[in-house]
């Protein structure tokens with residue numbers, strides 16, 4: 001079976017070792033990260049073809065990054081933003097956006113200057129959750145956009161570029177280009193922590209985004225079911241493959257709390273994400289119950305951390321925000 005050494009050997013045929021920052025193989029995808037070198041489409045293509053011929057390599061990503069030389073710096077420039085974290089999940093529909101929006105608002109309540117960027121090209125939902133759906137962002141100079149300033153945080157969504165009913169069938173490079181442009185063209189102001197609501201899954205777009213914005217960490221959201229957990233592990237492995245630190249796992253829809261008697265019912269099984277986190281040696285950040293208020297407040301554009309700030313649901317998000325702040329220090 002092909003391993004990292006084999007991939008590196010091939011990569012070194014095309015690029016000098018000092019330009020190869022890392023190589024990895026992740027679920028059939030070889031990822032070669034090059035540093036400090038201008039993009040060379042021809043060499044990348046030849047490298048791709050040769051890697052694809054290796055046993056067990058089904059896909060190849062060649063990613064260019066830059067650290068030292070500002071001229072060759074291909075990282076996306078996001079002005080004024082100190083730290084960037086992603087809220088991600090392997091599987092769709094596990095409550096990633098709900099978690100991202102409440103964590104962002106909880107971080108703000110803990111005294112941080114916060115931005116929330118919605119990168120979910122498949123189903124942007126932050127505009128609804130923060131109540132700016134259908135509003136066109138303002139530009140004063142015709143070149144840059146003002147972020148939405150809602151409930152004390154700055155926000156922008158890829159959804160402002162496309163209407164909700166248009167199915168977005170952009171392919172990788174086009175979607176990445178749109179995300180890059182939007183991230184760099186927004187006047188974020190001074191931001192301590194930017195939270196990115198990632199598109200679900202572990203494909204090219206997620207990998208490119210993770211590398212190009214130089215993520216400081218990733219929060220993985222999962223429900224307790226096995227099927228979601230398998231995908232959560234995929235998500236963790238993807239970030240590890242591109243050297244993004246995993247801040248931890250959040251278990252969403254952990255249990256249902258009966259409003260009448262206070263009984264906790266573990267609808268999807270007990271402590272699934274917690275156990276999985278332990279098994280794969282990542283931290284567990286907390287559990288969020290399944291509750292109708294969490295859904296309705298988000299749908300109404302006033303997430304629970306704001307709508308019901310003293311509830312135990314809001315407290316759960318605040319605890320997670322505390323842990324994130326500590327980990328980012």
Ligand SMILES: Nc1ncnc2c1ncn2[C@@H]1O[C@H](COP(=O)(O)OP(=O)(O)OP(=O)(O)O)[C@@H](O)[C@H]1O
Pocket residue numbers: 089091092093094095096097098099120123125200252253288289290291292293294295296298299
């Ligand atoms: N803890 C919760 N309790 C009740 N409902 C929840 C909870 N978390 C999320 N939901 C609801 O579940 C649905 C899916 O959540 P959400 O949109 O946050 O998931 P997602 O992972 O971002 O989905 P997608 O992959 O489509 O982006 C929404 O209707 C949301 O209101």
Ligand SMILES: [Mg+2]
Pocket residue numbers: 096097098120123125
């Ligand atoms: Mg979402």
